[in-house]
Amino acid sequence: MQPTDSITESSEWSETDRKCMRRALELASRGSGLVSPSPLVGCVIVDLEGNLAGEGFYVYDKLKHAETLALEQAGERARGGTAYVSLEPHSHHSRTPPCTDALINAGINRVVAPIEDPNPEVSGRGFAHLREAGVETATGLMASEAERLNEKYMHFIRKNLPFVHLKLACSLDGKIATRTGDSRWVAGEEARARAHHLRHEYDAIMVGTGTALADNPLLTDRSGKERRRPLVRIVLDERLQLGPNSKLALTAEEAPVLVFTSKEADDAAAAKLSMRGVEVFRVDGGSRNLRAVLEEIGRRSLQSILLEGGGKIAGAFLDAGLVNKATFFIAPIIIGGLDAPSAVAGKGAERMADAIRLRDVEIIPRGQDIEVTGYPRRTDEEETRRHGDAATRR
Ligand SMILES: NC(=O)c1ccc[n+]([C@@H]2O[C@H](COP(=O)([O-])OP(=O)(O)OC[C@H]3O[C@@H](n4cnc5c(N)ncnc54)[C@H](OP(=O)(O)O)[C@@H]3O)[C@@H](O)[C@H]2O)c1
Numbered sequence: 001m002q003p004t005d006s007i008t009e010s011s012e013w014s015e016t017d018r019k020c021m022r023r024a025l026e027l028a029s030r031g032s033g034l035v036s037p038s039p040l041v042g043c044v045i046v047d048l049e050g051n052l053a054g055e056g057f058y059v060y061d062k063l064k065h066a067e068t069l070a071l072e073q074a075g076e077r078a079r080g081g082t083a084y085v086s087l088e089p090h091s092h093h094s095r096t097p098p099c100t101d102a103l104i105n106a107g108i109n110r111v112v113a114p115i116e117d118p119n120p121e122v123s124g125r126g127f128a129h130l131r132e133a134g135v136e137t138a139t140g141l142m143a144s145e146a147e148r149l150n151e152k153y154m155h156f157i158r159k160n161l162p163f164v165h166l167k168l169a170c171s172l173d174g175k176i177a178t179r180t181g182d183s184r185w186v187a188g189e190e191a192r193a194r195a196h197h198l199r200h201e202y203d204a205i206m207v208g209t210g211t212a213l214a215d216n217p218l219l220t221d222r223s224g225k226e227r228r229r230p231l232v233r234i235v236l237d238e239r240l241q242l243g244p245n246s247k248l249a250l251t252a253e254e255a256p257v258l259v260f261t262s263k264e265a266d267d268a269a270a271a272k273l274s275m276r277g278v279e280v281f282r283v284d285g286g287s288r289n290l291r292a293v294l295e296e297i298g299r300r301s302l303q304s305i306l307l308e309g310g311g312k313i314a315g316a317f318l319d320a321g322l323v324n325k326a327t328f329f330i331a332p333i334i335i336g337g338l339d340a341p342s343a344v345a346g347k348g349a350e351r352m353a354d355a356i357r358l359r360d361v362e363i364i365p366r367g368q369d370i371e372v373t374g375y376p377r378r379t380d381e382e383e384t385r386r387h388g389d390a391a392t393r394r
Helices: 015-029 068-077 099-105 125-132 142-149 149-159 189-200 211-217 267-275 288-298 311-319 380-388
Strands: 040-046 052-057 081-083 108-110 134-140 163-170 202-207 232-236 259-260 277-284 304-307 326-330 359-368 369-376
Touching: 015 040, 015 068, 015 081, 015 108, 015 142, 040 068, 040 149, 052 068, 052 125, 052 142, 068 099, 081 369, 099 142, 099 211, 125 134, 142 149, 149 163, 163 311, 189 326, 189 359, 189 369, 202 211, 202 311, 211 232, 211 311, 267 277, 304 311
Parallel strands: 081 108, 108 134, 163 304, 163 326, 202 232, 202 304, 232 259, 259 277
Antiparallel strands: 040 052, 040 081, 326 369, 359 369
């Protein structure tokens, strides 16, 4: 099943418009793991004759925006041409000079960008600056794809909270481990490889103490792809049970480990973890105060979290309405056993009508397993915003 496109698109887009925007989005995605806390951006420049003149994508450490890279490639051929940018170009001075100036000075005649950048410093101003300089601007083309591509950034900027993606592997009967706690492995190799690619897309990975104690996991990104910042490994550990000899603690100097616990947690246990380089953070209200936990993670400029369970943590986040996206790998095995943990604990739904339904569901076979990904039903507020964002051509 393909994701549904709920944003209306103008029928006036040409085949070149669609082809170039698809390319700009594809280029933008190449920055995955290399741009946070900035957005992914790709740019394609087409000359007056409609031929490709330049392209580029943004990588945070290279200090050049996608537009600048594409304009440099295009040179004089940019004059009178069209720029396809996957996100509204910015018009303010930040780490880089304004991209709108670069586009105007290069003589670009038309800028096509699917969506506004919600960053208050940019939001609508980039388009306005271009129009004031006589550049035609067009928005709305492939808007849902563009929004999806930068969903973590968009959520973080709008809500000031990290985007939470719950990922679990379960059996046909919805179990994530056997009654003895053995969970290696529920899903097959392909699903596990895919899970590492998912880790690559996130700033942080999070588990509960139950999982940290049962599995003694490393929680590293083993996708083999380059990343700009190390994946921050987070454990919600109310009673500070994570041991100094756990794999997480023993590797804390190589990749950050952050443990959220209560104000009352044992000082000696905290000191042992700190000696290993683990950061122990005591939360007001303890690690069950999920909003405070997320706010603290956001303060560290970590925009996104891959939540890898176990069932109790998954239930707590779902009950609190704090899961933005969910992926379940379902394996064709039956574990059975009343005491074997289910994928989602917590309070759960009272009536079937209250069950969390996913929207924009994607189902992909992964070897013998299937991957089901979707978004917990939107709130009314989000619904209104998306429909208000309908395509406009100005
Ligand atoms: N198949 C999979 O995808 C998968 C993924 C992960 C884990 N697993 C398996 O799942 C099992 C562990 O799952 P689990 O449900 O027992 O443990 P869990 O969800 O990993 O951890 C739960 C524990 O975390 C602590 N905690 C801290 N903050 C919390 C909060 N905000 N909400 C809820 N709990 C919080 C609690 O400790 P206190 O009770 O001390 O307060 C709680 O008992 C293991 O067998 C593991 O192998 C499977």
